[in-house]
Amino acid sequence: MRIRPISGALGAEILDISISDGLTNSETATIRDAFLENKVIFFREQKLTPKSQSEFARIFGEPDIYPFIRGLEDTPEVTEILKTETDAKNFGGSWHSDTSYMPEPAMGTVLYALETPEFGGDTLFANTAAAYDALSVGLKKALDGLRAINSSDHGYKGGRAAGMARLDAMKGTFNPAAQSYESDHPVVRTHPETGLKSLFVNRSHTVRFKGMTEDESRGLIHWLCDHIIRPEFTCRFQWQPGSVAVWDNRATQHHAVNDYQGQRRRMHRITLKGDKPN
Numbered sequence: 001m002r003i004r005p006i007s008g009a010l011g012a013e014i015l016d017i018s019i020s021d022g023l024t025n026s027e028t029a030t031i032r033d034a035f036l037e038n039k040v041i042f043f044r045e046q047k048l049t050p051k052s053q054s055e056f057a058r059i060f061g062e063p064d065i066y067p068f069i070r071g072l073e074d075t076p077e078v079t080e081i082l083k084t085e086t087d088a089k090n091f092g093g094s095w096h097s098d099t100s101y102m103p104e105p106a107m108g109t110v111l112y113a114l115e116t117p118e119f120g121g122d123t124l125f126a127n128t129a130a131a132y133d134a135l136s137v138g139l140k141k142a143l144d145g146l147r148a149i150n151s152s153d154h155g156y157k158g159g160r161a162a163g164m165a166r167l168d169a170m171k172g173t174f175n176p177a178a179q180s181y182e183s184d185h186p187v188v189r190t191h192p193e194t195g196l197k198s199l200f201v202n203r204s205h206t207v208r209f210k211g212m213t214e215d216e217s218r219g220l221i222h223w224l225c226d227h228i229i230r231p232e233f234t235c236r237f238q239w240q241p242g243s244v245a246v247w248d249n250r251a252t253q254h255h256a257v258n259d260y261q262g263q264r265r266r267m268h269r270i271t272l273k274g275d276k277p278n
Contacts, residue, residue: 061272096204107274120260
């Protein structure tokens with residue numbers, strides 16, 4: 001097993017290992033350490049069933065049930081993310097941290113590629129801990145103690161479940177009975193395992209600062225979101241069938257690039273249960 005960083009900011013490929021064959025304790029420990037150090041890790045040329053993907057995901061945490069899309073019948077923790085040749089919009093096509101609107105947002109995500117376009121369809125990742133470290137002392141003090149309101153309905157006309165229904169390829173799997181979620185979290189969160197501080201606001205889910213109006217909050221939220229995705233804090237991953245990505249939602253954001261119109265992309269996703277940000 002070899003670990004090869006893909007950028008100076010975050011991200012590493014783990015090579016020469018099959019994650020479906022059963023991992024030793026030593027291999028599991030090495031993979032977990034690489035996950036925490038690099039914040040997103042990638043594997044190539046893997047062959048996973050939904051059940052073996054779920055087993056692999058348990059290295060990092062407990063698989064959760066995503067509330068807005070029905071999972072596979074035998075493995076409900078696995079959701080299929082599909083964009084067909086006729087779809088205009090994709091799933092996850094904006095910068096975000098998964099389920100930051102939940103009281104206990106997902107700690108991580110495991111995404112496995114089944115079908116990928118001939119070109120395009122990459123995923124971008126940003127290191128929110130590096131973005132925090134680069135702030136001035138004065139701004140860090142200003143953000144200390146500030147909390148942000150995050151909503152699952154933000155940016156979705158008629159609510160998030162209705163928004164899922166507008167994704168043609170996935171309209172049959174969205175859960176129309178799913179409730180809306182709204183939670184407030186610290187703008188600066190501390191990673192429970194590494195102790196690193198990171199910014200925890202994103203353009204997809206963050207509505208305003210607690211105790212402030214949306215108008216009062218908008219300027220600083222947008223500035224922080226633009227700051228997080230500066231090129232020096234990011235990496236880019238090009239998918240192939242059999243690729244796997246595992247990212248730490250507590251210290252990253254990601255963006256699924258929608259640049260492959262007329263092509264098909266099919267993935268299986270698992271989100272992992274998290275805890276309350278502090």
